[in-house]
Amino acid sequence: MLQALVVAALVAIGTAGTVLIVLDDAEQAAIDDVMDIAETVARSPMVVDAVRGPSPSAVLQPYAESVRVATGTDFIVIMATDRTRYTHRTPSLIGQPFIGTIDKALAGGTVTEKSVGTLGESVRTVVPVKSNDGQVIALVSVGITTDAINQKLLGRTPAVAIPTALALLLAAAGSWLLSRRLRRQTHGLGPAEMTRMYEYHDAVLHSVREGLVVADRGGHITLINDEGRRLLGDDLPSPVRDLIASRAAVADEPVLAGDRVLVANQRVIRSEGQTIGTVLTLRDHTELRALTGELDSVRGLTDALRAQAHEAANRLHTVLTLVELGRSREAVELATAELAAAQQLTDQVVGALDEPALAALLLGKSAQAGERGVELVVDEASRMAGAPLPSRDLLTVVGNLVDNALEAVAGTAPPRKVTVLVVAGDGAVLVRVTDTGPGLPEGAFRKGWSTKAEGRGIGLALVRQVADRHGGTIEVDGAAVTVRLPVPS
16 A cells, blocks of 8 residues: 555656646647737738728727637737727727736837736737838737636646556556565565564574574575584585485484584475475584493493403302312412403503503403404504594594494404504504404495494594594505594694
8 A cells, every 4th residue: 555655646746747847838839829820910911001090990800800719819909009909809898908018019029928807817918010110000919818728728638637547557556466476475474474573583593502504496505593604614514515405304314514413304395385495404413422422432341341240250259169179279370360361451552552541442442342252452563652633533533443343343253353553653643443344345434334233324424524634544455444644743
């Protein structure tokens, strides 16, 4: 309605302007007409002769009326220089003085004016009638009343009214169609409702703790909230970009984004049966993954300690029984051998790796391997002084490679063996894990590949992530995996 009112006001202003212009043009046309007629009458030889004759009115009144009727003017007055009328459309006014300005005409000029006379307001002109010697001997006034001009304009009203009405109808129809289109596009929501919805949505987008990414049907990002920008950074990681481009519906899909592990849920947006884009939500599970890994390690260590405690109890009973049987020498040899085997591994790992977290990890993995019937061997060439790289990255690489190797050999025939080599030197840390399993296939370090049937394929992908972050390399040679991580200067 507002648009229709604005258009109607514009049309009304335009129409008023047009009317004023046409009225001005009509008055100017009337002035031109009366001037031409007056000049023609004043120059007529018959008029000059009649003015000098004994009875000017008798000769000039029929002539003036015939010209007035033929030209459609309202009055033609021929008068003496003292204003006495010789002619008039109202015969009773003949002989009466003319009402109007004549001074300029008496001087030989032309008077053009809009004034009120005996017939009402009119547009008139007064011209002199001159003799052969140029003397002004009479005056001619020709006029058209304003009412006559207005009546002529009223006859042209349809030419203005019809376009005006059509413009108003088109404006009303356009406003209605535009309003209907907007209502359809906004699903019937008005301005107040849309404003309120925008405020609610903006508040939700800024306060929600999940990353939200909305893409159109071409895969272009159209909306991303604060949490999504924080999780993804300035450049969209390729795994996230590939997921959006696939337009696949996924639920709780792990995605690697830089040094973060994100859980993604994606849905396809449809409207009226048409696919218009995708909505992707992201949750940061980096810390949760780290805690889960630590919990798995603790659980594994607990199980290993429980098994070792059970074995230790059996060995202790055996030693006590040997002592009770009087076979002290055999009891001492058995106890000494068990302590030497356990201490040898501890001394080897701690002596070679001066990194407490890594040493503890390998000792724990050794216990897990023994519980699963796998021999875990730390290569004697392993050497590491201090922590040349962040402990978290070292634990991620070594822990995931060892876990993958243990899983690979768990279902194979004996002997089951995993060998670990960790060497720091020449500006890099070298980690090599070899097992007696079938080896890794091509693409094992991509997200999704796992040795476990129920696995999510994130472990080796995390190793790839650490290597990429440090500018390192990964080499796979059958069942041997070598990761080289440069040490920053």
